[in-house]
Amino acid sequence: MHRAAHLTRRAVTGRAPAFSSLSRPGPTQPNTRLDVDLDILLRNVDTALRGAPRGQRKTPQELEVVSSHPSEAEHADVDHDGEGDELPRKSPAAMFGSQQxxxxxxxxxxxxxxxxxxxxxxxxxxxxxxxxxxxxxxxxxxxxxxxxxxxxxxxxxxxxxxxxxxxxxxxxxxxxxxxxxxxxxxxxxxxxxxxxxxxxxxxxxxxxxxxxxxxxxxxxxxxxxxxxxxxxxxxxxxxxxxxxxxxxxxxxxxxxxxxxxxxxxxxxxxxxxxxxxxxxxxxxxxxxxxxxxxxxxxxxxxxxxxxxxxxxxxxxxxxxxxxxxxxxxxxxxxxxxxxxxxxxxxxxxxxxxxxxxxxxxxxxxxxxxxxxxxxxxxxxxxxxxxxxxxxxxxxxxxxxxxxxxxxxxxxxxxxxxxxxGPRPRPTVLGLGRVGAVGKRALEKEALASSIGELQVHSENASDVNSHSREAENTTLTKPLLPEVGNNAEDVDEAIRLEAYQWPRLVFPPLKRSGHIILDGCTAEGKIMRMTIPKSQGKQAFYDARKSSWGDIFPHPPKNKPQERHHVIKPGSINVAGSDIGKRQSVGKQEKTTYEGIAKSLREARKSKRVEKPLMDEDEV
CATH class of the missing domain: 3.40.50.150 (Vaccinia Virus protein VP39)
Structure with a gap:
């Protein structure tokens, strides 16, 4: 690459190789002046090549030690802001529900x-x-x-x-x-x-x-x-x-x-x-x-x-x-x-x-x-x-x-x-539903609303945006509500008590590109299928995508969940939703082969030949 840059510089300046008789310029033959932008570009290339190590491979990084300590694993997925604070990408409620x-x-x-x-x-x-x-x-x-x-x-x-x-x-x-x-x-x-x-x-x-x-x-x-x-x-x-x-x-x-x-x-x-x-x-x-x-x-x-x-x-x-x-x-x-x-x-x-x-x-x-x-x-x-x-x-x-x-x-x-003792009383405060993913989404939305306020320059728009910012700030600071206190211990205790009502994922989640399907045992005593789409929000979708079999999931679905039924007795008629748990057979389907395709085509032709005489008899 050094040689390529050197030859490029010579070609641009009009210099010939050393073995050519034309390459000996006389004292009265000045060099052609380079374009300013091209000269800067070539100088940058030379500087980059000069600083690159030759014949040295980059030392591979050592394998990371995967810790089995739960507290270290919980804080591995965090975002660092400019002030050095760490905020997990998962919401605090989802982290509590997935501490496995x-x-x-x-x-x-x-x-x-x-x-x-x-x-x-x-x-x-x-x-x-x-x-x-x-x-x-x-x-x-x-x-x-x-x-x-x-x-x-x-x-x-x-x-x-x-x-x-x-x-x-x-x-x-x-x-x-x-x-x-x-x-x-x-x-x-x-x-x-x-x-x-x-x-x-x-x-x-x-x-x-x-x-x-x-x-x-x-x-x-x-x-x-x-x-x-x-x-x-x-x-x-x-x-x-x-x-x-x-x-x-x-x-x-x-x-x-x-x-x-x-x-x-x-x-x-x-x-x-x-x-x-x-x-x-x-x-x-x-x-x-x-x-x-x-x-x-x-x-x-x-x-x-x-x-x-x-x-x-x-x-x-x-x-x-x-x-x-x-x-x-x-x-x-x-x-x-x-x-x-x-x-x-x-x-x-x-x-x-x-x-x-x-x-x-x-x-x-x-x-x-x-x-x-x-x-x-x-x-x-x-x-x-x-x-x-x-x-x-x-x-x-x-x-x-x-x-x-x-x-x-x-x-x-x-x-x-x-x-x-009795079961703890149901509490639905909705605390701890925002993590780093939701915080970034809310900040982005707040920034967009502030830009719109500058463009509109209207008093009504300013009022609307101020209300929007107040709602966002309320969402961001929801864990610091007066009724539960302003310290982390009070918030954790509120989340712990509320988790008694969260559904337990009794089967592995079905993760799709635009939505996540969760089958959970709910507080109503039923197996319910919950769908968390992207349109529900970045934080809820992220928490659902990172959920695992056995977690308790804090976010309610956007749409009404569907009850999954079970075949109670042998010979009973399957009702809608009786396929709970069948995701375990995913991946065990027979592979598509040319023999199978040929067999299905032969059966289709045979069925057509049988149907044609029957149609002729009906016409007669």
Missing amino acids: LGQVVLPLELQDAIQRLIAESNKSQLHSDAKRLFQKDTDDDENWESHYDGTYRTRLQGVKHAKRDGTAFASVALPAHYPAIFAVFDHVKRRLGPSWSVEQVIDWGAGTGSGLWASLYSFQSPSGVQNPMDNLRIADATVKSYIAIEKRNGLSEIGRRLLHGIQPEHLSINWKKGWSSEENMNPLHAGNSVALSAFLLTTLPDNLSRKNLVQEIWESGANTIVLIDHDSKQGFEAIAGAREFLLELGRKDLLHDGAPSHLAGSHVVAPCPHDGACPLYFPGFIKLVCGYSQRIQIPEFVRRTKHSNIGHDDTGYSYVVIQR
Whole structure:
């Protein structure tokens, strides 16, 4: 490029190459003067080429480290204005509704405990036990599940395999159960606010301690919350008492071994085979207690056993009840049935005068925005599942145990969180609906209106524009309304209470170029299809485009939502909207081939040949 610019300059100045006899100008032959603009252009080219490095490639940037800490991920999508302030592109309400964990990482403390356990075991035997218990009978070697069925033909066989099964459970099932329990606890913490603290956990079906580790790492002191996910420590947990109820001796023994040498002094851990009615707590003094049952309901033999377990959990007196199971049809049916039964027990409590008003009854904290009948729950005929998914970074010991090289896995789960007391009163303040996207749109609109005011120069136009600016300023400063206070804590609390009525996206959104289709479970107890078009506004459309399966969505749709129906019984006629959930089959359609086109053409010609004789007979 240097040579090209040099030759261009010579061509313009009329100079010939050095080997030409015409290139030796005499003393009386002056150089041709360049045009001023062309001379400036050539000088700029020379300067740019002279400053460019030769023979050096640009150093590639290092790969960005994707943080698994939720607070860092929330502030990644921000706009920076000239004063250095950061404003997320999402509205504050949408950010609250979509605070999900990107990827769960097992803390190093837990990984070290499991690795010590594996180091003391027979590796080949551990792999065979893991395959026997958790690998499905398919041709795919990567098809593993976390459902544990430790039944044997004789009691002697069960005792013989108890310790080996417990080691395999801790190596495969515990890392799969942990992210689901951790994700549910993280969501409940945000829904119930910073004033909610947990000091006691009662875990039915504790296994090897999946719920124990998840609760200790979820409920941390203010100093521990700041640590990255992989550096969380059980010493920073606020939980003071943990009661593990586990009948399977092999699993409980391994659970104790994992805690050997690292249990803090302030934490009391008791392993039991059952819960007695004498241990029931007074709900008035059990505000900081959580009753947990994770992946246990589907292991029970029948509905009566599940009902007895749920009643035992309710009668324990725990303030908050968390039930989790697999996202299969059986798991969802068990969770939905338990939800219905717990709400029924809460309604019975309302009939008793002895219970305090703030503890009488029960309500759903998550995932449902209502306390009515589940619109997807039809016992014995479950077609659609209200389930969610949480990704986990698979530790090295799991990959070695499975003989797999896959670095991540997705744990599917269904869950319900029930809390004693009445449901918070509905509030619709419309706070926190403007983020950086909406702010820019409003500023652009305000600028356009001010330009129009300068052009019109009329008093009426000025009045209209002033009213417009007042409305925009009101929208921008809506989170600072007097009735909720002027600080961020008051706004966050108002958004948290209002979120009890927001619809939950129970299926993945359908994202189109001009509109977004959301299927959500609404406060009316129905599955409603909401369409958010571009014409609704930049902020609402942006929040809808960035929404995900499992979010709670704050913006009401521009048009009336459409109710989606479910086929209730076999053989019933499909009504309009009975296609809820069918987006999951998108992408599985058959590919278009020449053979298929030829076949369809042959069938079309054949049908025409059949129709023609029939028409002739009709004419006769």
